[in-house]
Structures are given as structure tokens and as C-alpha cells.
Amino acid sequence: MTDRIFVLGPLSAKPYNFPDANWICTTGQAEDAIAKTDKPARRWMLGEPTATLFASTPARSTSLHLVALEPVAPHRLPLLHHLFKSVIAGAELLELSELLDVVDSNRRRDLFIGGVVDLDDEVLLLYRGDFTSVLVPLAWFEPRPTVGSPDWGRFQITDFGQTLRMGEYEAAADAILYDFDPVFRREAKKRLLEKDDSFGGALRRLRLQRELRRSDFPPLTAKEVARIERGEVQKPRINTLLTLANRLGVEPEQIAEY
Amino acid sequence: MPYELPLSSRARAQGWKVKIRDKERLEPPHATVLRRMDSWRWNLRTRTFMDADPHPREVSDEVWEALNDQYELLCTQWDSMYPENPVNAEQDDD
Numbered sequence: 001m002t003d004r005i006f007v008l009g010p011l012s013a014k015p016y017n018f019p020d021a022n023w024i025c026t027t028g029q030a031e032d033a034i035a036k037t038d039k040p041a042r043r044w045m046l047g048e049p050t051a052t053l054f055a056s057t058p059a060r061s062t063s064l065h066l067v068a069l070e071p072v073a074p075h076r077l078p079l080l081h082h083l084f085k086s087v088i089a090g091a092e093l094l095e096l097s098e099l100l101d102v103v104d105s106n107r108r109r110d111l112f113i114g115g116v117v118d119l120d121d122e123v124l125l126l127y128r129g130d131f132t133s134v135l136v137p138l139a140w141f142e143p144r145p146t147v148g149s150p151d152w153g154r155f156q157i158t159d160f161g162q163t164l165r166m167g168e169y170e171a172a173a174d175a176i177l178y179d180f181d182p183v184f185r186r187e188a189k190k191r192l193l194e195k196d197d198s199f200g201g202a203l204r205r206l207r208l209q210r211e212l213r214r215s216d217f218p219p220l221t222a223k224e225v226a227r228i229e230r231g232e233v234q235k236p237r238i239n240t241l242l243t244l245a246n247r248l249g250v251e252p253e254q255i256a257e258y
Numbered sequence: 259m260p261y262e263l264p265l266s267s268r269a270r271a272q273g274w275k276v277k278i279r280d281k282e283r284l285e286p287p288h289a290t291v292l293r294r295m296d297s298w299r300w301n302l303r304t305r306t307f308m309d310a311d312p313h314p315r316e317v318s319d320e321v322w323e324a325l326n327d328q329y330e331l332l333c334t335q336w337d338s339m340y341p342e343n344p345v346n347a348e349q350d351d352d
Contacts (some may be wrong), residue, residue: 059290101294101295105295107295107296111295134279141281142281144281144299145338145339145341146259146280146338146339147259147260147280157265157276158259159275159292160292160293160294160295161295162292162297163260163277163279163292166260167259169259169280170259170260170277170279170281171279171280171281171282171283172279172281172282172290174283174297175281175282175283178283188309191309191310191311192308192309192310193306193307193308193309193310194306194308204285205285208284208285208343209283209284209285209345211284211342213342247287
């Protein structure tokens with residue numbers, strides 16, 4: 001069973017066409033809902049995010065996550081962070097019907113439900129379906145020959161959390177997780193039908209992911225890198241590993257994870 | 259921009275999509291079949307599915323036929339989007 005979700009939205013408008021939900025509109029209903037967190041009912045749609053709705057809630061929940069569909073006033077955020085295990089507010093979210101399917105799915109950890117673009121720090125904070133987050137530098141989304149650079153003003157999440165769209169530019173969620181989550185990387189390798197678990201295979205995959213040529217590892221020559229990728233070098237020297245790792249932007253022991 | 263393979267209206271109505279996005283895992287070249295929360299990577303070098311989970315048999319025959327029928331087009335699209343890692347690259351190029 002999934003963790004329960006409170007979704008904040010303007011109760012008066014009910015703009016979210018999701019029939020399989022209970023709407024909470026009074027303090028009493030909120031108390032009742034929170035008190036029943038161990039019961040089978042899974043999710044609630046919560047009305048306007050007023051402090052009074054939560055005022056009588058005694059303590060922080062250890063299992064409830066909150067997603068705010070509408071902007072939350074900054075002065076309310078401390079209270080929400082106090083009451084909930086996690087709070088997603090101010091994020092660009094996956095369409096609601098898809099979002100709720102994702103958080104109910106056993107694949108929720110591999111799918112994104114929301115994100116926040118921070119142009120000041122040039123990072124993208126992405127929320128996964130299990131409410132954990134991943135931080136990705138915007139520079140990771142390099143310009144592509146057919147589309148140019150991402151348009152961060154048009155950031156969206158689509159395809160049930162499997163695709164990020166930035167204007168005309170789309171990025172695969174699994175490409176992000178493969179680069180930024182070692183657990184996802186290990187699981188992804190287990191799913192491969194044809195496995196190449198060699199160090200050389202991992203080096204080749206990572207090199208291509210970084211869009212590097214074999215000649216991009218001076219003082220190593222392209223031929224030396226090719227010999228390692230083909231498995232002709234059983235145990236590369238530590239200086240060789242350091243050269244490879246530095247250029248690839250990983251620790252030497254991480255190369256084999258790819 | 260991403261490439262999306264045209265599929266029949268029936269396949270689209272069932273939620274099937276085939277895409278090559280602008281930022282993919284690069285190795286090996288592939289098209290991604292998407293349906294709701296599932297996806298299947300189809301290797302453009304070997305014309306086989308790459309991952310065991312979800313199982314490739316869950317991909318509809320119609321989508322699988324579209325992949326094979328439009329194979330050359332998919333390769334052309336991949337090569338235009340990822341010229342640094344073309345479909346027909348030799349394993350030991352550089």
C-alpha cells in the first residue's frame with residue numbers, strides 16, 4: 001500500500017477531475033482523516049491550505065506526505081513541514097490523474113511527479129513518486145543538434161513521470177536516474193537481457209553517456225582506452241583509473257557501476 | 259525536439275508511444291516504447307528489446323510491427339539526434 005497523500009487545492013473550485021478521492025473541507029474532517037492513517041483509505045484531497053485546518057493536529061505525522069496543487073503562502077510552509085513527513089509545494093507537477101497513479105504504482109521510485117527549476121543556482125529539483133528528491137544541474141541537459149537548449153520557462157513532466165519536457169526538448173527520466181542514483185543504476189543493470197558486466201563495458205557505456213571520444217583522455221591514447229574497453233587490460237593501473245575517472249567526473253571505483 | 263513514431267489510432271488510444279527523446283541513456287542507440295508507467299527500450303543495433311522487466315511480451319504486436327516496419331526511419335532519427343553515437347558505429351571506432 002502506498003503512503004497516504006494529502007493534496008491541497010481550492011475546495012470551492014474543485015478543478016481537479018479525480019473522482020476517486022474524498023474531499024476534506026472542515027477541521028473535523030482533517031482530524032478524522034489524520035487519525036485514520038492506519039486505516040485502509042489511502043488518500044484525501046484537501047481544501048484550501050489554511051492553518052486552521054491543521055491547528056488541532058497534535059503532532060507531526062510519520063507517514064503522511066503532502067503535495068500542494070496550488071501555491072502555498074510562504075508563512076504557512078513551516079507549519080506544513082511540521083505536520084507532514086514531506087511537503088512538495090511550489091513545484092510544477094505531473095497531471096493529477098497521472099500523479100495519483102504513479103504514487104500508487106510499484107514503480108513510483110523510478111518516476112517523477114514534480115520539479116522545481118532554480119535558475120539562480122542552475123539546478124532542477126525533481127520529486128519522485130515515493131516523495132524522495134533528486135538534484136540535477138541544469139548543465140546536465142546539454143544542447144542537442146536538433147533542438148538546441150532546454151526552455152526552462154516551459155518545464156513540464158509528462159508520460160506518467162517518464163519524460164521531462166522543456167519546450168521542444170525532452171529528457172528521459174531513466175537517463176537522469178541512471179546518472180544520479182546509484183541504486184537505480186544497479187537495478188537497471190539487473191534488468192538487462194544481455195549483460196556485459198565487464199569493466200570495459202562499463203567504461204564504454206559511461207564514456208558514451210558523457211559524449212566523450214577515446215581520444216579525450218590524455219595522456220592516455222585512444223588505443224589504450226580501446227584496449228581497456230575491449231578487456232585486453234585485465235587490471236588498469238591506478239594512474240590510468242584516475243585519469244579516466246577525472247575526465248568522466250566520477251570516483252575510480254564508480255566506473256564499474258555503469 | 260523528440261521524435262515520436264506515428265502509430266495507429268488504436269495503438270495511440272491504448273496509450274502506446276514510441277519515442278526517441280533529446281536526452282536518453284546513450285548506449286546503445288534505442289527507441290523507447292512507453293505505455294502509462296511502463297517503458298521498454300528497443301535496441302536499434304540488434305532490433306531486440308533490452309530489458310527483462312517489464313517483459314517484452316507485454317508490448318503489443320502492433321507496436322512491435324511498427325518498430326520493425328519503421329526501423330530505417332528510427333535509425334535515421336537517432337543518428338540525426340545523436341551523431342556522436344550512430345547506430346551503425348563500429349564497436350571499436352574513434
